[in-house]
Amino acid sequence: MATANEIQEFVTLCVPLTGFAEYDLHGTGMAGLYLDTARRQVGALPFQAFLTAWKQAVAQHKGPGALTPVNREVARAVTYLWYTGAWPRIAPAAHAELRRQMANTEFVASPEAYAEGLVWRAFGAHPAGAKPPGFGTWSMKPAPLPGVEEIRSAIGVAEGTYRTAVSEELSIADLPPYLLPGRAPARDCAPSAVPRAGDAQEPHTAGSQQNGDEQNGGTTA
């Protein structure tokens, strides 16, 4: 079990990963469970190494691009856990390098964790099946969502870039397809295993391998 100090440090370090304020992260009531889950999944020593590396990156106003590939994948898994309440399937290379003995499959950390997922808040909704907003609320016009700058200033991470390899600001109107999920090949496909809508043309990023997969996806003839 994580101590209160460890949980506090974990939450502080998760603010720049998730884009949610410390208050929001504590408010889920899940911080201790997530820290324990991540430690168990990654291994205590490798997870401590990740936290140390990430702490250093944050202190130097660097983003996750400064992390090694394995630590970057751990950062993604931890963020996914905060957003969905589930530990994801991670990149097989990271799974192998961490020498994990458990299956590399997605699982929900706890029933309560599902309902505390941050993803629902990110688009202004409630978790499906919990925290219902009341009769007829689905007819109301959704409130506008905060932009990147608003989020940055609200959570106090004004410096640094949190795009790991995209150099310029993302255009919401013209998103690269690799940032969107594609069609699930079957219903028995965990959300973290759903293929991306398009393959990323990886620029030469430190620590990442070039992948020469051809572009596919998109609509059919």
Next chain:
Amino acid sequence: MTTTTDGHNADRRRYDVIIVGAGWAGSLLADRLGRQGWDVLMLEAGNGGTETWPGYLDSLDTFYSAVAKVPNAAYRGNAAAPSPDVLDLGSDANGWFGNGYFVQNGRLPYSTDYVRARGGAGMHWLGAMPRMHPDDFRTRSQYGYGLDWPLTAPELEPYWALAERLMGVAGDAEEQRGLGVIGDPYYRYPMHEIPPSYIDEYLRTRLDGRKIEDEVAGEEFPLHVTKLPQARNSTPDRTYDHGEGYRPQGAVGLPNYGERCVGNSSCVPICPVQAKSSPLRLQAGLADSVTLVTRCVVTRVLTGRDNYVRGVEYRAYGDPATPVSEPYTAEADMVVLAAHAIENAKLLLASGLANRSDQVGRHLMDHPTVLAWALSAAGDGPIGPFRGPGHTSGLECFRFGDARRKRAPFRIEIGNWGWGWATGAPMSNVAAALGLGGAKDGSVLGLGTFGPELRALVGSVVGRQLQLQIAVEQPANPRNRVTIDPQRHRDAMGNPRPILTYDLDDHTKDGAFAARKVAQRIFAQLGAEDHSDYSAHDGVLPVGHFTHTVHGQTLDLVFHGAGHGAGTHVMGKDPTKSVVDPWQRTHDHPNLYAVGCGSMPSLGTSNPTVTMAALALRSAEQIHRDLVALHRPVTAGTRQGEQVNR
């Protein structure tokens, strides 16, 4: 209060009626027959537990804990009475394959599920209650495809109304009358309509009155966003029933708790507050003469003298995880199979009954469903997906008219739950935006977003998700069928597994093709960016993929199951061409009924539950008359009434 007991206590007793299955059809029958004082035994193959509040909350936790939030996600697996699951299907470079309960040997997968548990598929259903159109009952004579019914819409109208009362429907009768599906000029639903979603409104303001071309039909159709009648608690209509009003039913297992739909947005698989109607409600109010038994798998219908049946053989089990079970028998004057279209066919085949026509198991149908998904224009801001019931409105114009000669008709559901069905959103959006899971070679990706960029990106792309779920009519085809092979394919308890042979015919595929093209035009009209994808990736085709050519143009298409299994003990007047008569009584056995969607000769483009319920209520009247006749001194005359018992 009805008696709930175990299989041992029901053994060797004699009942007036045995009902196999405690889903919607069985529960409606038990409700009616119990009220008339008949001794009824309901045998449910699956587990109970959801009738208590802690048991229901446990199902909710099961849903929360499930990685894939599919229709069976709230209901645990059961080796003694296995259920088919949409998770059973997959695909690889060799094509699609099925694991699990069904054995599939058709050209295309039957990707529809059901739940063998107390309440049946009435636990995970959405609650959609649209009636069928009068034309849907005569597609053969009017449009040259499928099978005609031996019944008409006006004959079913009073039973639809009764079903809507007993199940508790909220809807806009005026709008449904405009579609031609309600004949009674004064009819009102028990409750005012469930409010349409913001997405419905977004589409209505941009689509209503516009015409959309369907090149397969060679016609333009005027669009009108129409609200869906739903078995979901809303505001009661005080003018209902000549001013008597309507009192909605609350939750089962928690006294004095019940409310209108509060927008949990998880109707499928489970409504946390039970605002969505389920068979548990009827079961809670059954007469004392009804005994409900769970964990009793009926293995055979027992034959008696002449063509009569005398009861059933069933196996009771204690632990759903193990196949250990004890055999028992129960006898009755009437046996009613209400176990789902596929289970009814399986049981008739295993018993060697009611199949003089060789039609048992044939005409397996569903609503093949084409998904189309898009992002609404960024400038319009978020449209509010994942809020409210799964779908609250649809586009109905492609359901009716002479276009049905050229292609199967279809109903466009306007989805309220974003890209959830198609892509696993919103969770999969988080994974994709993070760059989680690695490249195809397994290496860790460099690309991806975190922090403020991640939150803004996910907010924007999930907030604009639009999905159309287009249910296409599939006509009865004797080659689509359920068979059994007890020597080769058995479940853990030793009962035969259903073997399914399934395909789509060209008329249906023409409808799916038209549906896809229409969806593209609707997205273009909305200024939305179409993200639908039906093609192969890395040489692997998705489950449900087919290609189809119309007017020289070939499209990749993908269909999903709608959970609307039907047709397997088809109704007709001719005993050589059908299994049950218009009362759902088997032609071959005067005291054996097979009820449910299996009796339906066609489905139209309506979710079939309300029509299945109407048929069950109509059968309840005939079963009552049959029982009265059996118990009457032989000298008394008979008089057949057509009154609906309310």
